[in-house]
Amino acid sequence: MAKKSEATVEEKLRALYDLQLIDSRVDEIRNVRGELPLEVEDLEDDVLGLKTRLDKLKTDVETINFEIGAKKNLIEEAKALIKKYAEQQKNVRNSREFNSISKELEFQELEIQLAEKNIKEFKAQIEQKKEVISETKERLAERESHLKHKKSELDAILAETEKEEKALIEHSEKFQNEIEERLVKAYKRIRHNVKNGLAVVPIERGASGGSFFTIPPQVQVEIASRKKIITDEHSGRILVDPVLAEEEAEKMQKMFAKL
Structure with missing residues (x-):
């Protein structure tokens, strides 16, 4: 030209x-290629989101288990105190001391009951979270499988067209420079x-x-x-x-x- x-x-x-x-x-x-790149991107975001959710759920379960351990320790401490107060009650010198120790015993019994109630609630929370973890794992596996399929589709199309597209873009730029x-x-x-x-x-x-x-x-x-x-x-x-x-x-x- x-x-x-x-x-x-x-x-x-x-x-x-x-x-x-x-x-x-x-x-x-x-x-x-159509919407494939966007589909792959959306699926990657879904997978990342589900993995983040799984990590959070697992951390929540670990935290609850830690709380259960703390409540169990509290129960053991309360039982030890009950045993100690029961021994002290045998050697009281007056009714005031007896009543004071009785109140301590009653308080420790209530602490045990509350801790046991908390443990029961925590265990129910763990079961609920385990169900959500199971559902999330299933969804994650499905999304990962879908992503693998879509990536394979995109890679195949790219392998066929990437070289040609690059060459065409170079020709387009060359023609533009001549006009x-x-x-x-x-x-x-x-x-x-x-x-x-x-x-x-x-x-x-x-x-x-x-x-x-x-x-x-x-x-x-x-x-x-x-x-x-x-x-x-x-x-x-x-x-x-x-x-x-x-x-x-x-x-x-x-x-x-x-x-």
Whole structure:
């Protein structure tokens, strides 16, 4: 292709349509991947979340077991005190001492009862958490299996298309460098604003490609003359004649076949 400033309108149109064909091919490859990368990412987040939840549940169980151990120690201490007070009660000298020790004995009995109640509640909590742990493990196994399957799918698609996509992107950048900056900017703006990213389209059955609006015969003649860059008044797309489009499509197909 001639230098940017020296290129004819026809050369510019051919370069723009070639760029469109390259970028459309990249779009096709990415559409094949579809939502897979996002699905994999979501599944990875799910797996991480479930693992974090499992860790917390296990820590909760450890904490409760520690609390049970503390209550059991308290019971043993209370029993030791009861035995001690019972011995002291045998040697009291008056009713005041007897009543004082009786109150201590009663308090320790209540401490044991409360501790036993707490232990029962803690054990119920552990059973409940064990059920949740079991359910979470099942869900985690299912999510991990699903993730493995989706990753395998994505890896297979990437293996098939990654090399081609990289080469196409390099070609796209090369073609952009060979086209006037103002045209590249216009192309990108149109591509961003239109359906399917098609910024340069051929005339098909008298209408702009992908459109139902008929192009007047005189405008079709102007487009076929390739003397100036013409855009579709309805969509803003750059228009090329079908002969040029077919010629460039054949040329680009040969290039794609080598990638």
